[in-house]
Amino acid sequence: MQSGKTSKLAALAKARNKAKAEKVAEAASPAAGTAVSLLDRLSKKKPDPLQTTREIPPSMVSEVPNISKLEQVVENTTPDSPKNEPVQNTPSIPGPEPDALLKASPSGFAKSMFGRRIDEAFGVEEEFTDSQLTYFSIAPTQKAAIKAKQAFDVPSPDDVVIAAQSQSKGISKTGKGEKPGSSTTASIQKGVEALKVGDTSEKPAPPKIPRKKIDVVAEYEKSKSKRKENANLVVIGHVDAGKSTLMGRLLYDCGVVDERTIQKYKQEAEKIGKSSFALAWVLDQTGEERARGVTIDIAVNAFETPRGRYTILDAPGHRDFIPNMIAGAAQADFAVLVIDSSPGEFEAGFNVRGQTKEHALLVRSMGVQRIIVAVNKLDLMHWDKERFDEIKQQMSQFLTTAGFQAKNVSFIPCSGLTGDNIARKPADGLISWYSGPTLVEELETAKPVTKAIEKPLRMTIADVYRGGVTNPVTISGRIEIGNIQVGDTIIAVPGDEKATVKGIEVDNQAADWAVAGNNVQLHLANIEMEYLKIGDVICQADSPLVPLKEFEAKILAFESLTPMMIDIHRGRLNASGRITKLVATLDKGNGSVTKKKPRHIGPGSLAVVNIAVTGAPLPLEKGSKIVLRADGLTVAAGVVE
């Protein structure tokens, strides 16, 4: 948020805090207080870490990277990328909260191991370094914790020994003269056998989930005509362009939010003198729902028109918009670029430091081909045609140079605040010079990219949670490639645990199967929740993705690149890595090599680089779309070769 401006969220929080304050006294009484279990607290999601937004380097203004070449590669190298999210460990069994981790005093052995010295002459002990101390943290690792939990489900070694001893005692009292092979001897043998720890528990047989052997591709083709088109859209634009207001308006006009809720927001907003925030708060409301639990990816705002179902990826307006947007763009069918047409504002967004260009370039490099430019706040410009044309002309030029084909770019004059030309035609005579579609009509004509539904399944986990009593392990996400059906055996890469698909929900409706493009919840059997992490890629067990430790990528540089440390983002997943080699720079026109082994790669250049992952191999494969960041800046975006 910019300084000097009350943010929407801050304003909403202020209004709500007032109401909450009245309840505090009540809540403060121990009787009234509700005990929150540790498990509950652990199961709450943590907010994404804040990251700063990048400004476009001056060099990029003169040299606008053309992404079309890169895109060719993206298009030609299906399977499309599995995308998404930084790895977040899902809540595991109750354990200490991170900031409550205890540090135990190192043992004498540990001291000797870590070379702790005692300066006898001076009687001064050398301090342990932080890294040494972490060795002593009492924080069970996730796997160890699961094993510990499972270990208590079976008799302990002591229990087994005691049981065997008591049996053998019984023999000595009563078993005199018994022959080997008699029942008593057999029982001793049994007891001794039982000493093999781990073999003693009788695990219930895993439930068998029948596979209906559905020909999903054929079923999908059959059902196509009956279905509404399903598309994901990402909303981008400079700060204050009116993104939230416009999306709130869309949700309101399409009936997602009822009149009463809007009135409530209006009243709250008026009380703090910001009545225009009411529509933007609609997004915040759904954001709260997201915090409460079940979410489908980052997509929580969805609306329907007579011809389509649309999911808005991301709640715009946050400071850490870029990382969120990367996640959103990786899954978007198209982008809505919101532009503030008021005097000086379009220019501010379009200049070197503006986000208009950066956002557009990013979505393009993440594979988004279709962009709808909402020329917004035209009410403030008295619906001036000249202003609209001026913006259209400058933006068209930029977007085509950035790699969008002219046929995939459209411009809609509108006002999110008044609602003119969003879901309804503008008031009579308001835009006499315009006879084109409304924003919603334009969305309806924007066909989502055809998905590869017959290819091997790839779905990045967006969320892991308990889906109810009968569904103890549920994951959600958007199927990126392929299809899935009830009874399928899946695997969450980079892990190696298998699970069976017990149930599927597509857009919250139970279904026997789902295909690429569907936002789904998968209810799983035969797996512990702890083995599933946000950012893992779900594959069919017989065609898993092989995680990569090192790979080549064709990238578009946004900053100057040398062999350097970087963060690799694949949607929300991110991990540390290193550019180990600059392989070549490429011609942006025809993709041919212009220079082998360059010493550095300049901003705006297309290049091939070699990247090594610092930690464990990452769930990436040929065609995966990645973004490279360094020191909080987006330095490049591209595709795994």
Ligand SMILES: Nc1nc2c(ncn2[C@@H]2O[C@H](COP(=O)(O)OP(=O)(O)OP(=O)(O)O)[C@@H](O)[C@H]2O)c(=O)[nH]1
């Ligand atoms: N007159 C007019 N004002 C608008 C319009 N759309 C948004 N605004 C106002 O512009 C300001 C910013 O709108 P937001 O919707 O918060 O913009 P945003 O792009 O979501 O802002 P950030 O999320 O902070 O980047 C608010 O005061 C809105 O009421 C519009 O079409 N016309």
